[in-house]
Amino acid sequence: MIDPALLRDDPDLVKASQRSRRASEALVDEAREADAERRSALTEFERLRAEQNAFGKKVAAAPKEEKAALVAQVQQLAGEVKAAGARVTAAEEAFAQTARRIPNIVLDGVPPGGEDDYVVLREVGERSSFDFAPKDHLEIAEGLDAIDMARGAKVSGARFYFLKGIGARLELAIMNLALDRALAEGFIPVIPPTLVRPEIMEGTGFLGEHADEVYYLPNDELYLTGTSEVALAGLHSDEIVDLSKGAVRYAGWSTCYRREAGSYGKDTRGIIRVHQFNKLEMFVYTTPADAEAEHQRLLSYQEGMLQALGLSYRVIDTAAGDLGTSAARKFDVEAWVPTQDAYRELTSTSNCTTYQGRRLGIRTRGESGKTEAIATLNGTLATTRWIVAILETHQQADGSVLVPEALRPYLGGLEVLMPVGA
């Protein structure tokens, strides 16, 4: 939810944001009209209600024998109050419905346009080159007996897999490396629920255009989360969060579930795009003033991870039209995947400014002691998918894989992953 005051005070800003997202500008005027209607209905209701309240006091104070006459007098007023109240409810509903459809205001500097209009901020590290024909991650993994797709499909269907042996250990190693780095930066580790109630899923904005992506358990009215961002945002819903000691930073470790609807035929090979994976997610509550600096900080932690793992990558500034509903700016870090001859997203970090917090009723106390909107940010620090980039980048001609130094302590000092039977 954007700040309703913005709609009234600076509609042009909202419209500019919509334009940059290639989204509807008319929606802004629609919302403004709904807001005006809502307020006039409210004023009318409050006037009547005040009158009724005053009368109520009179009735209460009146001697018994006069009560009946007074009561007869207000009966009509009571009906009017009720009708006015109903109008307010309807008008507020209409306003909320319209206003909610407006996505977050994009920040200055975000490239306008759609999916392909991102801006590459930088490319870091040398792309690996091979004097042999590089294998893709699945072929390498099968050589290592690290991933079993066929049996994943047998047990659970397409886009499910077994990570086993060194594959399982590798995932844990990446996750633990990320966790340790997060701890060093003061993040509080959290293992959150992965099933959440509708209002939490709704509040984080995932039931909008991404509704198809979400698993739902109708018997229990619970949603499976596609990222721990959902639970970590819900963690402080309807609370006033104390930021007097600085930003509150969580590192959520969770399994993530995604339906991948509409991506049929895309990335069907291996574990690039799967229904279930693990992720270490950073989630930060901070003041609106500090949000942009925090965003850069999250990005730097992500880049630090990729660098530690010897991955070549680029950072892109996602175009406005490709931002999620809640995001005001988003940076993706994409690793070079040799056999795809392409960069593939390993991390994503979004600054949701106060949009998500407002939807979830999360506030903080400003300097003056007044409550104010809180800003939230999130960013990936490790996922199962990283295995893809690591295997492909560090593979050797014999099918073995060099373990990046940073990862070795998490694999009992192992320096090379050897193919089974080699």
Place this chain on the structure above:
RNA sequence: GGAGACGUCGCAUAGUCCGGUCGAGUGCACCACCCUGCUAAGGUGGAGUCCCCGCAAGGGGACCGCGGGUUCAAAUCCCGCCGUCUCCGCCA
């Protein structure tokens, strides 16, 4: 799965049976001031959240888990939902 109890202002509680004088008392914590030569104690006052009108001063409305209903009037009566706890049953 069955039975029951409970949900009030940061925390703890009163109020609910008998609807109005209750947006709501008390204690603790909190803030300001006063008093007391330390720590402590005592006194006075203040303080919630959200919204509307207003340049402001100020005025008004809503909020007693949530949502409906009854009524001139609901924390209080009725219904539904959610949550917490206890007992029994079951269980990886």
